[in-house]
Amino acid sequence: MVESFTDRRGQVHSFGDAVEEQRVRADDRGHVFHSWSAQARINPLPIAAGKSSTFWDYEGNAYLDFSSQLVNLNLGHQHPDLVRAIQEQAGRLTTIQPSMANDVRGELARRIAEVAPGDLNKVFFTNGGADANEYAVRMARQATGRRKVLSMYRSYHGGTATAISLTGDPRRWANEPSDSSVAHFFGPYLYRSAFHATTQAEESQRALEHLENVILLEGASTIAAIIIETIVGTNGVLVPPPGYLPGVRMLCDKYGIIYIADEVMVGFGRVGEWFAVNSFDVVPDLITFAKGVNSGYVPLGGVVISDRISSFFDDVAFPGGLTYSGHPLACAAGVATFEVFERDGILERVRDLGARVIEPTIRGWMEKHASLGEVRGSGLFWALELVRSTETREPLVPFNAAGTEAKPMAEIASACKAAGLWPFIHFNRVHIAPPLVISEDELRRGLDIIDEALTVADSFAVQE
Missing domain, CATH: 3.40.640.10 (Type I PLP-dependent aspartate aminotransferase-like (Major domain))
Structure with missing residues (x-):
């Protein structure tokens, strides 16, 4: 557990430092132009620290990084x-x-x-x-x-x-x-x-x-x-x-x-x-x-x-x-x-965790979740395709959905974040792409969070 964070000036802060968080928010909203975004409609979360498979906001909320940021942080945050x-x-x-x-x-x-x-x-x-x-x-x-x-x-x-x-x-x-x-x-x-x-x-x-x-x-x-x-x-x-x-x-x-x-x-x-x-x-x-x-x-x-x-x-x-x-x-x-x-045998552990932990776990969800149309992937890279009906395969949200059309996926993401996991959501899919150094306990905890969040998706699906 990270107890504090250090800013660019070398000053150590405790989580919950509202002044420092507001400074970061003000600089971002005042001067940073973000990619792929309508600038007035976003509210980027200020991040204070990261370590291995977890990062923290300024309030001290911890998030398991199940997207490896943009599927790039293969060796995790701050690998020594x-x-x-x-x-x-x-x-x-x-x-x-x-x-x-x-x-x-x-x-x-x-x-x-x-x-x-x-x-x-x-x-x-x-x-x-x-x-x-x-x-x-x-x-x-x-x-x-x-x-x-x-x-x-x-x-x-x-x-x-x-x-x-x-x-x-x-x-x-x-x-x-x-x-x-x-x-x-x-x-x-x-x-x-x-x-x-x-x-x-x-x-x-x-x-x-x-x-x-x-x-x-x-x-x-x-x-x-x-x-x-x-x-x-x-x-x-x-x-x-x-x-x-x-x-x-x-x-x-x-x-x-x-x-x-x-x-x-x-x-x-x-x-x-x-x-x-x-x-x-x-x-x-x-x-x-x-x-x-x-x-x-x-x-x-x-x-x-x-x-x-x-x-x-x-x-x-x-x-x-x-x-x-x-x-x-x-x-x-x-x-x-x-x-x-x-x-550290990274390639071997990725193959092992994918085959022994992720694949059997998420395939087991197929009978449990009415919204789960297909699971697919390899290693530490998987997708859960969510549908309104497993019979018709209608996507849970339309292709390239935005605004109210995308509400079901937004609610799934919110459920994940509230439980301490940062998800990778795209269109009607939840992707699983944690750092390759994630521990087995963390991986299983993250999968449990997604499993629970899929009950939100189920509420939008046809119960067949």
């Missing part, structure tokens, strides 16, 4: 090894431009390449996930001489120009027109199959047939890349059925298209693998990453590049760069992340 690595790096070399060689930058790139599949041996560092996807697309376009990129409707690839064009969810709409050389397709999603499939095998086959038709109708010779979240994140924790990703690889090889795996959310242990593609026996041409590479302690992302793509730029200058590419403070935290993963 990561904090120490940043402090030590700052003491000897705070920053150096990316055109120079740096020890932690090079070591992190080597470590990433060693756990990447196949011949992905080079790393281009970025500041986060959106620009990682931007640069992966730029590499694909340069290497192929083509322009068009295909991405799924149910996807999120970032908020910058090309990345938001790649994004399939409604956040794209208000940003259009942007990159007009992006086309979307339906990915596999058996529970709401666009292909009237009844089995995983049918869904995989029909989704691949659909993708090939899109390739042909868009003009295979015009397509530089296909970008796919290995496991779709915010838009549903959609795990691809067996054979789908290898099928995508085959289509890319057939038509000379570059396969980009977006692992910004699911890379670095979220599903018990360094990269989620390792679970699907497939080797992309490019992998994008961010978030879990250093838990977001200092912004960092990147692109892992196959030999085929990197060799294209041996004698052709790559047209791009970033002032903070491979920032030493960020890379030091990344190297420390590898050390913690290896020392």
Whole structure:
């Protein structure tokens, strides 16, 4: 239990310090412009401290972080090894431009390449996930001489120009027109199959047939890349059925298209693998990453590049760069992340907790909650799809619901927070994505809170 917190001036405060809380609120409301928000309609909660899987507000209310903030805090709040690595790096070399060689930058790139599949041996560092996807697309376009990129409707690839064009969810709409050389397709999603499939095998086959038709109708010779979240994140924790990703690889090889795996959310242990593609026996041409590479302690992302793509730029200058590419403070935290993963067996514990604790628990809820249509996921990354009727599969709230339409999900979130858990809510789903260092007792306590909160969802569902 954290008994107090320290502000930026080094002053120690006890929880319940109303003056300090009001100062934080005033500065935020007066001067901070928040993302994805109508500014006058939000009231951000001031946070005083965090440790491991828990954070505290200024009143001392504790919240189990079941969203890992934005599914990036894989090693939890204030992990001492990561904090120490940043402090030590700052003491000897705070920053150096990316055109120079740096020890932690090079070591992190080597470590990433060693756990990447196949011949992905080079790393281009970025500041986060959106620009990682931007640069992966730029590499694909340069290497192929083509322009068009295909991405799924149910996807999120970032908020910058090309990345938001790649994004399939409604956040794209208000940003259009942007990159007009992006086309979307339906990915596999058996529970709401666009292909009237009844089995995983049918869904995989029909989704691949659909993708090939899109390739042909868009003009295979015009397509530089296909970008796919290995496991779709915010838009549903959609795990691809067996054979789908290898099928995508085959289509890319057939038509000379570059396969980009977006692992910004699911890379670095979220599903018990360094990269989620390792679970699907497939080797992309490019992998994008961010978030879990250093838990977001200092912004960092990147692109892992196959030999085929990197060799294209041996004698052709790559047209791009970033002032903070491979920032030493960020890379030091990344190297420390590898050390913690290896020392503490993080990948193994994620697989264990997912299979032994989460999956049997939430599957057991299916008979208990009238609102629970489907559960799906892997490792420490799961989604509960909530419906008004398990027979019709009508979502508990409409697609992209807002205002009063979204009330059921808002009430579920409120129930979770009141019980001491910070949930990840998106559309008609509750996602489960705690830090990978969460204790088993904390994990079970969080699941109990969600179990109880689902009684709120049940009150909006048809009792069949």
